[in-house]
Amino acid sequence: MLRGLVDTKSSAPPLSAGFGDMKQLEAELRRSIAGEVRFDSGSRALYAADASNYRQVPIGVVIPRTIEDVIETVRLCYRYGAPVLSRGGGTSLCGQCCNVAVVMDFSKYLNRVLEVDSRTKTARVQPGCVLDDLRHAAEKQGLTFAPDPATHNHNTLGGMIGNNSCGPHSVMGGETVHNIIELDVLTYDGTRMTVGATSDEQLQEILAQPGRRGDIYAHLQKLRDRYANQIRGRFPQIPRRVSGYNLEALLPEHGFHVAQALVGSEATCVVILEAKVRLLDNPAARSLLVLGYKDVYEAGDHVPEVLRHKPIALEGMDDRLIADMTAVHLHPDNVKLLPEGGGWLLVEFGGDSKGDSDAQARRLMEALKQAEHPPSMKLFDDPPVEKMLWKVRESGLGATAHVPDKPITWEGWEDSAVPPENLGQYLRKLRALFEKYGYACDLYGHFGQGCVHTRIDFDLETADGIRTFRAFLHEAARLVVSLGGSISGEHGDGQSKAELLPIMFGDELMQAFREFKGIWDPHWKMNPGKVVGAYRADENLRLGTDYNPPVLPVHFHYPRDNGDFSRTLLRCVGVGECRKKEGTMCPSYMATREEMHSTRGRAHLLFEMVRGEVITGGWKNESVHEALDLCLSCKGCKGECPVNVDMATYKAEFMSHYYEGRLRPASAYAFGLIDRWARMASHAPGLANFLTQREPFAALAKKIVGIAPQRRITSLAGESFASWYGKHPRKQQGRRRIILWPDTFNNYFHPDTARAALEVLEHAGFDVAIPKVHLCCGRPLYEFGMLDRAKSYLERVLDVLADDIRAGTPIVGLEPACVSVFREEMPDLLARNEQAKRLREKVFLLSEFLEREADGFPFPKLERHAVVHGHCHHKSVLKMDAEVSVMNKLGLDFDLLDSGCCGMAGSFGFEKEKYAVSMQCAERVLLPAVRNAPDGTLVIADGFSCREQLLQTTDAEPLHLAQVLRMALHQQDGKH
Structure with missing residues (x-):
């Protein structure tokens, strides 16, 4: 059960007090609301952690469909004495989004932009609205919402209001608090009201009204009058002060702005139902200037000088961040764009035109050149390149969390802020403090507002390490306050910094904070234990001294995590x-909007499975299986997750243990062993096609295997590529030997792809061989966890191709999913096999081979328009660079679609239970783009599954790059 509150001065009751029958609460919620009610162990485990160091298992989860659902949920929680926690994107770094409470997740349904008014430059949004959805809607009218945290493509406005979020462009438009006009709020006792700025006349009207609203305003007025001098004297007047409650907003000079007073209250006072926000003119053009200094401290010293030129964003980063990015191979090409230096400032200007924004940047450059030691400078004029550089800065967390041969780093002191004029001094003293405590970390952040980000290698597992962690926090808090700064400059207080607030504000203002919460939440049930009356920073840790996960026998070697x-x-x-x-990650989440179908949700469930407290049964747990079963194994997370979570591998690992000792579904044997069935059927393809294409046999086959009735079983080719190859006259004399890999799909089902590749490679001057016996990489086996069999497939490949592997013979693959097996799964399953390492280095996609190995290949021209869909593994693991280069050399006018996953993903799209999600994935971008393409447009998709999805859902005839290359050769030679 929850522990009592640490702050003995608080008037709050202990968190364990007042809980009624939670099973009865669940039953009443199910009867009363249209939304989803989830009190099962899997859902509770799913929401037990956010992006912080903390973990608290909730009572249950409610996903409201309507505002009425929210009101009814709060009413019932009030009746049963259950605490309430509002949650958006769950990205909080200080523990605000985990609690022993009924969690309301607004992100799935209550996520709309309700209105954008260009005349008043305002918008109305629901709390679950994603920031980028608002920005995209506003940009259509030349407007924007200024605060833009790095999580802008998935964080919610409700969360931003709760945390008073900022971001790089707060230089232009302030923190979230400066951009809130009105809030529609609900108190724990059921009072709903709209709050905003309050004139004296309006205040008197409200005070004259009977009821809870008038009572709240009366108490707020008394609180303001009692503490006004302390508020004016103790609140630091700096660009970034996110710590504490925004009591400044209640002062007369700020218009008794009750909405802004609630911004940053972290769901501890009210539930936000709707927000009216301020929009700003969106600069028509932007220019990025990057300045390189000797070190980050010198960069910090020069921030005030740069600010005088009024940039709209000013970010900083040190050389340690760049070194860590290099170590984890994160954006290597982007890093090369930086000018010489050991510390950098990214300075963005906005203007009415590119000439205007460039001119502002050049004026700064001219001014800086007058200095005794001017920085190195680079002005970038190409928006895609500018975006690449912003990625460098935004990737701070991903670059520093899991660096090879270094301890894991954690948040905890990741957003402190000082006056910009004190930034250089603060950076030097902060580094000295890190060294005193033996911590090593990178420094970066929103330097234009004096906000410093870092992740620190705290030891959060031993008693001594945790004591040191807490001692550091207190000393760091005293340091930042001594320089006129704020403990939090962006991420809020939550639990991680709440106990430090007295250092910054003193006892009198801490009492004011307690009273402020008590006015809104006299029962202390709104996200209790956060901000005030809070847990200590060393309580409720995700790890802590009790963390002792069992050593589990596994198939993969996980070399990046020391096995x-x-x-x-x-x-x-x-x-x-x-x-x-x-992007590609995470297709099932994009389709369902379910936390359990996000990579994060699945990772949290696996963590809880190993922990074994809420989720029991280990590998056999059904909640974990349910979440992983809808993973398409696209590997989008491996390529796009900031810390390279590889859920496809974790899924294969889990499934192997889940099915140990039990039968798999029929689809696992039908699709997992597809290479064997295809090989057998290839001896009598006519009979096989009769039984799978003609009714009633086709319907019966689909029913037995579990294939969706809407799907068509792919027919076998009349002759496999390998069989055809045996009759093909070969050009060998004096040519370099290569192997064309005849994967199961292009061998038995789409052999024309392999024939096209053979023609192209021979035209390029190579002696093209294929393996002498049937081989398969085993890709379909991973989906169903058949890892022992997959390992034996790979060992057979190594045995059959032993001589060619030792000779360094290149192997060209046509199916991205198969090539990724040799690049990814094989080295991890056969980690100590030197032959596997050799093979990995010599396997290429066709485009990669032509780019890297076929020197002087005369690319023929094919001046056609094309839409291009990249296979998930191609985009995430292998990357599309070589593909794009080849298409450019062909002279194609092509659109590379941001289409994510096609939804077929091997067997996934064929399975009856997954058909709907498969189609949602396909209909998001890919299918509309193909259907709307002009007549004569080529549709290019290298993945067999991708082509199959298109063949079954559109009139298009998708082509592999090999077929496009052959088309270009034939056109050049006058063939048809």
Whole structure:
């Protein structure tokens, strides 16, 4: 049960007090609301942590569909004495989003932009609205919402209001608090009201009204009058002060702005139902200037000088961050763009035109050149390149969380802020403090507002380490306050910094904070134990001295985590990048909007499974299986997650243990062993096709295997590629030997792809061989956890191709999923096999081979328009660079779609239970783009599954790059 509050001066009751029958509460919620009510152990485990160091298992989870659901949920929680926690994207870094409470997740349904008014430059949003959705809607009218944290593509406005979020462009438009006009709020006792700025006349009207609203305003007025002098004297007047409650907003000079007073209250006072926000003119053009200094301290010294030129963003970072990015191979090409230096400032200017913004940047450059030791400078004019540089800065968390041969780093002192004129001094003293405590970390952040980000290698598992962690926090708090700064400059207080607030504000203002919460929440049930009356920073740790995960026998070696599966499960830091709506990661989340279908949700469930407290049964747990079963194994997370969580591998690992000692579903044997069935059927393809294409046999086959009735079983080719190859006259004399890998799909189902590749490679001057016997990489086996069999497949490949592997013979693969097996799964399953390492280095996609090995290949021209869909593994693991280069050399006018996953993903899209999600994935971008393409447009998709999805859902005839290359050759030679 929850522990009592630490702050004995608080008037709050202990958190364990006043709980009624939670099973009865669950039953009443189910009867009373249209939304989803989840009190099961899997859902509770799913929401037990956020992006912080903390973990608290909730009472249950409610996903409201309507505002009425929210009101009814709070009413019932009030009746049963259950605490309430509002949650958006769950990206909080200070423990605000985990609690022993009924969690209301607003992000799935209450996520709309209700209105954008260009005349008043305002917008109305629901609390679960994602920031980028608001910004995209506003940009259509030339407007923007200024605060933009790095999580802008998945964080919610409700969370931003709760935390008073900021971001790089707060230089232009202030913190979230400066951009809130009105809030529609609900108190724990059921009072709903709209709050905003309050004139004296309005205040008198409200005070004259009977009831709870008038009582709240009366107490707020008394609180303001009693503490006004303390508020004016103790609140630091700096660009970034996020710590504490925003009592300044109640002062007369700030218009008794009750809405702004609630911004940053972290769901401890009210539930936000709707917000009216301020919008700013969005600069028509932007220019990015990067300045390189000797070190980060010198960069900090020069921030005031740069600010005088009024940039709209001013970010900083040190050489340690760049070194760590290099170590984890994060954005290597982007890093090369930086000018010479050991500390950098990224300075962005906005203007009415590119000439205007460039001119502002050049004026700063001219001014800086007059200094005795001017920085190195680079002005970037190409928006895509500017975006690449912003990625460098935004990737701070991903670059520093899990660096090879270094301890894991954690938040805890990651957003302190000082006056910009004190930044250089603070950076030097902060580094000295790190060294005193033996911590090593990077420094970066929103330097234009004096806000410093870092992750620190705290020891949060031993008693001594945790004592040292807490001692550091107190000394760091005294340091930042001594320089006129704020303990939190962006992420809030939550639990991690709440106990430090007296150092910054003193006892009198701490009492004011307690009274402020008590006015709104006299029962102390709104996100209790956060901000005031809070737990200490060393309580409720995700790890702590009780953390002792069992050593589990596993199939993969997890070399990046020293072979430790439990450490692998700490890789997810909870930042939630997997909840975005673009890119490849995470297709099932994009379709369902369910936390359990995000990479983060699945990682949290696996962590809880190993912990064994809420989720029991280990590998056999059904909640974990349910979440992982809808993973498409796209590996989007491996490529796009800031810390490279590899859920496809974790899924294969889990499934192997889950099915140990039990039968798998029929689909596992039908699809997992597809290479064997295809090989057998290839001896009588006519009979096989008759039984799978003709009714009633086709319907019966689909029913037996569990294939969706809407799907068509892919027919076998009349002749496999390998069989055709045996009759093909070969050009060998004096040519370099290479192997064309005849994967199961392009061998037995789409052999024309392999024939096209053979023609292209021979045209390029190579002696093209294929393996002498049937081989398969085993890709379909991973989906169903058949890892022992997958390992034997790979060992057979190594045995059959032993001589060619030793000779360094290049192997060209056509199916991205198969090539990724040799690049990813094989080295991890056969970690100590030197042949596996050799093979990995010599396996290429066709485009990679032509770019790297086929020197002087005369690319023919094919001046056609094309839409291009990249296979998930191609985009995430192998990358599309070579593919793009080849298409450019062909002269294609092409659109590379941001289409995510096609939704077919091997067997996934065929399975009856997954068909709906498969189609949601496909309909998000890919299918509309293909259907709307002009006549004559080429559709290019290298993945067999991707082509199959298109063939079954559109009139398109998708082509592999090999077929496009052959088309270009034939056009050049006058063939048809």
